[in-house]
Amino acid sequence: MTAFAAFLGEKVERYIELRRSLGYAFNKQAGTLRAFVRYVERSQLHAPAARTMALGFVLSFGGATNSRAVRHGVLRRFYEYRPSTPPRPRTWSAEPSPDPERFPPRILTEAELASLIDACSFISPGIPLRGRTMATLIGLLASTGLRSVKVVRLDRGDVDLTNGVVLVRKTKFRKDRLVPVHQTTQAALRRYARERDAVFPRPKDEAFFLSSRGRRLSAAGLQSNFVKARKLAGQPLRPHDLRHRFAVTKLRLWHQQRADVQALLPLLATYLGHASYSDTAYHLTFSPSRLNAPSSTEAPHERTPPSGAAAGVVLPAPVDQATQRDLRDVGQLSRRLAHADPLCRCPFAEEASGVGP
Structure with missing residues (x-):
């Protein structure tokens, strides 16, 4: 595992532990974050975690737009938390993430x-x-x-x-x-x-x-x-x-x-x-x-x-x-x-x- 992937994985596990200590089940979100760490390792990425890296991970999945938006939201909230010592410059764009797609319900007769x-x-x-x-x-x-x-x-x-x-x-x-x-x-x-x-x-x-x-x-x-x-x-x-x-x-x-x-x-x-x-x-x-x-x-x-x-x-x-x-x-x-x-x-x-x- 690369040094950056190991660093990121440690931060992810701490974040998961924190969320669960607050009473959240956090199972699907934990799976998304750990998959992101594997993606970083597999892609041999060494740069600081940035928006482009997260988007590359999200877009690597197929499926509905809504699923991609949910994964994007999980990563965005992790980056907003991301504790670092000393403080690092903000690398996550302030642009809002895409809203999950709302499908109109089909009401059967x-x-x-x-x-x-x-x-x-x-x-x-x-x-x-x-x-x-x-x-x-x-x-x-x-x-x-x-x-x-x-x-x-x-x-x-x-x-x-x-x-x-x-x-x-x-x-x-x-x-x-x-x-x-x-x-x-x-x-x-x-x-x-x-x-x-x-x-x-x-x-x-x-x-x-x-x-x-x-x-x-x-x-x-x-x-x-x-x-x-x-x-x-x-x-x-x-x-x-x-x-x-x-x-x-x-x-x-x-x-x-x-x-x-x-x-x-x-x-x-x-x-x-x-x-x-x-x-x-x-x-x-x-x-x-x-x-x-x-x-x-x-x-x-x-x-x-x-x-x-x-x-x-x-x-x-x-x-x-x-x-x-x-x-x-x-x-x-x-x-x-x-x-x-x-x-x-x-x-x-x-x-x-x-x-x-």
């Missing part, structure tokens, strides 16, 4: 979602469990709004098939939370568990969703199979779009029911696992035409768009004391949303309805 789930059976016709795994997983994402990374991390003990409750461990804020599911989703999960156990009676892994090899379905495996399914269905979308769909469809349903949307937003935020329900506003990006789409129980001329619809987002109103008291009982709020609302029904509810315990 019921027919499009059904088509996506049907396409799962054609992902790998010779391995039926692979298609069943993806169909059930997509149904769970669509009916709960969970993050896909949390779903693949579910263990068997985290899914209570008797009471219809999913335990999500170490959420975005390192807390566990309970997510009640609709009875149709519960039935679909039971059916998948039976088919999975029939194929792998002696599982190699405690994961709830298994790959074709009997081990935990990885995030990369989910993404790969999801891409195959959405191409077969002819739909350009990402797994995270199902989370957007859950939030936007919920808002639309409340609007059609003439419910007090502002008062109900804390309920939606709680179910989605947001620490502050203002974070939910990010998921409420939609086309006003979708919001005002006719429903079977409301004539078009009877609809009144809520404030903020024209801008494509509904922002939460201040939380009153009554709402704050309600938010203390997360389980009660979540259960009300999961069991009292047709939105949380499993997308293939008719298929799952006949499945017993």
